[in-house]
Amino acid sequence: MKNLQALQLRVQQAVMASSAASPPELAGDAIADARSRLAIYRHGYRARLREALGNEFPTLASLSGKRFPALLDRYIDACPSEHYNLRWHGAGLAAFLRYALPWRERPAYAEAAELDWAISTCFDAADEPAIDAMALAGIAPEHWAGLRLLPQRHLQWLELRSNVDAFRTAADQAAARPHLRQRATPRRLLVWRQDLSVRYRAVGPAESALLEAATRGEPFAMLCEIAAGHAPPGHAVARLAGMLRDWVEAGLIRALQPDER
Amino acid sequence: MNTVDPRLERPPCLGYGLGLRVEHYQELLDQPQGVDWLEIVSENYMVPGGLPLVWLERFRARFPLVMHGVSLSIGGTDPLDEGYLARLDALARRVEPAWVSDHLCWTGVQGVNLHDLMPLPYTEEALDHVAARVRQVQDRLRRRILLENVSSYIRYADAQLEEWEFLAEVARRADCLILLDINNVYVSASNHGFDPLRYLDGVPAERVQQFHLAGHERGEALIVDTHDAPVPSPVWELYRAAVRRYGAVSTMIERDDHMPPLSELVAELEHARRLAEPLLQAAA
Numbered sequence: 001m002k003n004l005q006a007l008q009l010r011v012q013q014a015v016m017a018s019s020a021a022s023p024p025e026l027a028g029d030a031i032a033d034a035r036s037r038l039a040i041y042r043h044g045y046r047a048r049l050r051e052a053l054g055n056e057f058p059t060l061a062s063l064s065g066k067r068f069p070a071l072l073d074r075y076i077d078a079c080p081s082e083h084y085n086l087r088w089h090g091a092g093l094a095a096f097l098r099y100a101l102p103w104r105e106r107p108a109y110a111e112a113a114e115l116d117w118a119i120s121t122c123f124d125a126a127d128e129p130a131i132d133a134m135a136l137a138g139i140a141p142e143h144w145a146g147l148r149l150l151p152q153r154h155l156q157w158l159e160l161r162s163n164v165d166a167f168r169t170a171a172d173q174a175a176a177r178p179h180l181r182q183r184a185t186p187r188r189l190l191v192w193r194q195d196l197s198v199r200y201r202a203v204g205p206a207e208s209a210l211l212e213a214a215t216r217g218e219p220f221a222m223l224c225e226i227a228a229g230h231a232p233p234g235h236a237v238a239r240l241a242g243m244l245r246d247w248v249e250a251g252l253i254r255a256l257q258p259d260e261r
Numbered sequence: 262m263n264t265v266d267p268r269l270e271r272p273p274c275l276g277y278g279l280g281l282r283v284e285h286y287q288e289l290l291d292q293p294q295g296v297d298w299l300e301i302v303s304e305n306y307m308v309p310g311g312l313p314l315v316w317l318e319r320f321r322a323r324f325p326l327v328m329h330g331v332s333l334s335i336g337g338t339d340p341l342d343e344g345y346l347a348r349l350d351a352l353a354r355r356v357e358p359a360w361v362s363d364h365l366c367w368t369g370v371q372g373v374n375l376h377d378l379m380p381l382p383y384t385e386e387a388l389d390h391v392a393a394r395v396r397q398v399q400d401r402l403r404r405r406i407l408l409e410n411v412s413s414y415i416r417y418a419d420a421q422l423e424e425w426e427f428l429a430e431v432a433r434r435a436d437c438l439i440l441l442d443i444n445n446v447y448v449s450a451s452n453h454g455f456d457p458l459r460y461l462d463g464v465p466a467e468r469v470q471q472f473h474l475a476g477h478e479r480g481e482a483l484i485v486d487t488h489d490a491p492v493p494s495p496v497w498e499l500y501r502a503a504v505r506r507y508g509a510v511s512t513m514i515e516r517d518d519h520m521p522p523l524s525e526l527v528a529e530l531e532h533a534r535r536l537a538e539p540l541l542q543a544a545a
Contacts, residue, residue: 004386005338008370008379011415015375025382027418031454032482040414040485041377048376080373084332084345085304127310196312 015041016080049076049089056090056120058171059112059164063180071103090117108162108180115164115200118156118191122198125154130194130251136244139256145221146259149214149244151252152192157208159186165200194251206230207243211252219259271405271438272359272470275325275511277530282516286316288523293323295527300513301356303330303363307348317356326358327471327511329440333363335398335408336381336391338370346401353402359511360470362407362440365391365428382417383427388434395435407470408432409440412448412477412486424449425463432468439464441510442473443503444496448484457499461506469507474500474533475515489518492529497536504537508544512537 010023020035020042028034050072054061061068075096081089094113097103103110130152139147166178188208191200203211209226218226227236227243247253276297281289289296299320306317320326330349334342353361366378381387399406410428422430432439441464450457474497476490492500492514504510514529 004382004384004390005370007382007417008338008367011379012370012373012375015377015379016373025418027416029416029454031452032414034415036482037415037452040483041375041379044377045375052376081376082372082374084342084374085307086374086376124308124311124313127314193311196315 011038014038015045016077017042018077046073046076048086049081052086053090053093056087057093057113057116059116059168060093060109062167062171062177063112063164064109071097071109074100087120090120093117108164108182111158111160111162112164112167114158115160115168115189115191118158119168119198119200122154122156122191122193125193128152128154128254131248131253131256133245133248135256136248143258145219147220148217148257148259149220149223149247149253150217150255150257151211151215151247152254155190155192155211155215155252157203157212158189158191160189161186165189165202168200192250192252199250206239210240210243211247214253274509275327275359277534278324278327278511278513279526279530280329280513280515280517281320281326282520284520285523285526290319290323292523295530296324298325298327298359298511298513300327300329300515301358303328303349303352303361304332306356307345307352321356326356328353328356328358328361329409330361330363331376331378332368332374333398334366334368334374335363335394336365336367336379336387338367338390339372341394341397341401346398350402353404360407360438361402361404362409362471364411365408365431366411378411380411380413380415380417380424381427383420383422383424384417385421388422388427388430391431392434395431395437399435399437405436405438407438407440409442409473410445410449411442412445412452412484414452414483414485416453423455423459423463424453425460429463429465429468432465437468438470439468440471440473441469441503441507442475442515443500444473444475444477444492444515445486447496447499448477448486451484458502461499461503464507466507469503469510472500472503472510472512473515474512474529487518488515491521491525492532497532500533501536501540504540505544509537509541 007025014023022034022038026034026038053072064071075093079092079096083089094110094117097110097113161183163181170178188203189200190203210223213223213226223240227240231239278298278300279296281299281301306313364378366380369375446457446460474492475488476492478485478487512533514526516526
């Protein structure tokens with residue numbers, strides 16, 4: 001086993017290497033030399049990872065343009081795939097772009113990768129039910145204060161300083177690439193799956209705070225207090241009701257949990 | 262010691278099938294004629310939920326399915342990935358496939374996955390190692406698995422056995438079945454200069470459970486197994502030779518790139534049927 005292990009490691013290193021050298025354990029013959037034979041695996045390795053990443057990161061591809069292939073090569077060299085599913089090689093790309101030069105100087109690249117990856121992971125996240133308006137209508141008035149709204153577990157928030165979501169929308173619709181715009185303060189983008197379709201939209205500070213509180217398991221009474229802090233006097237309940245209606249229509253709430261006390 | 266349930270019999274011949282690919286999802290459900298069964302790539306459905314599993318259920322209701330993996334790394338020297346096996350087992354319980362297959366290869370070491378089907382050195386050391394791991398996987402999945410011969414481009418200097426001898430001996434020692442890729446036999450024969458009929462003669466007929474048929478690309482010196490073209494004439498010829506040797510074996514067209522309309526693949530499948538059926542009737 002030790003020989004086999006050492007052999008596999010040397011062949012693997014040769015497949016992943018940028019140089020065309022072949023380890024001595026590999027032989028050539030009259031048909032082809034060892035180097036040409038190994039080259040098929042070396043080419044295939046990089047081509048497969050590039051193709052898979054290209055499929056998973058359309059926002060980043062659009063944003064980075066002609067720099068995209070070089071960016072992928074650097075990532076492939078720095079972070080080999082460790083997952084049985086080729087698609088999951090992209091899990092570390094956003095983090096890589098946040099620290100690796102020169103891309104960390106273009107923070108929109110990491111944001112683009114983060115958005116693409118959030119969409120990708122929502123796509124086949126675990127299935128959960130979503131409540132409808134009838135479920136809310138059945139709650140007795142005295143039970144609302146202690147009621148907990150449970151958002152979908154796969155829901156993700158992104159903090160974006162750039163308009164990478166516009167790049168994703170354009171890429172999905174095969175539309176013209178927009179201009180990159182940067183904001184002084186970040187805005188929050190919500191990514192989730194409704195039935196089988198992945199959706200994303202910007203959320204304001206009030207809605208963001210309320211959804212986060214719901215995710216933490218805060219009761220409805222606490223949501224009302226948070227809403228009051230974000231609305232003019234007398235408007236909080238109406239705003240919260242409007243948001244709640246939107247959340248239910250968008251399939252964001254998976255269950256209602258009554259107060260157990 | 263083989264601890265696979267001895268009551269498990271060899272699965273039946275399913276006829277003529279296709280590899281299930283996203284491009285043909287809806288068309289296959291609308292027009293399933295001519296396709297007897299489907300092979301799914303296991304890893305594509307080892308996911309928590311969402312659209313892939315919805316489609317899978319639709320196909321499960323309409324076709325016999327078999328599962329074909331690419332990341333088992335049965336010849337690898339890292340420990341078998343229990344997380345992977347657990348997900349594979351869970352998928353098999355869900356799909357209830359006629360069988361589960363993967364490749365006689367390694368896919369990476371020290372945690373890396375090359376996402377390629379790397380050939381093994383055909384040595385006694387590798388033989389012992391692989392046969393033991395196949396038994397381990399079969400015990401874990403409580404079923405015999407099929408192992409597929411891969412296309413190979415590299416040659417190991419210290420090989421002690423021919424590829425077909427290695428495949429046959431792994432199958433015998435581990436009591437597993439064989440998915441014989443006819444195109445891969447042709448590609449490897451061409452790349453390594455052996456007679457593909459010698460390969461067929463060396464494989465035990467009673468263990469051959471499935472055939473793959475596919476196209477390839479001819480390079481300057483080597484042929485590359487690309488799955489991006491129709492099955493070429495020499496592979497059809499080899500298929501006829503395989504049917505003569507092994508009899509009725511579930512046959513499948515494998516296409517992964519330059520995906521043609523479904524009707525073209527069904528026509529290729531029909532061609533396989535027209536080649537095989539007279540040979541099977543003559544042998545009956």
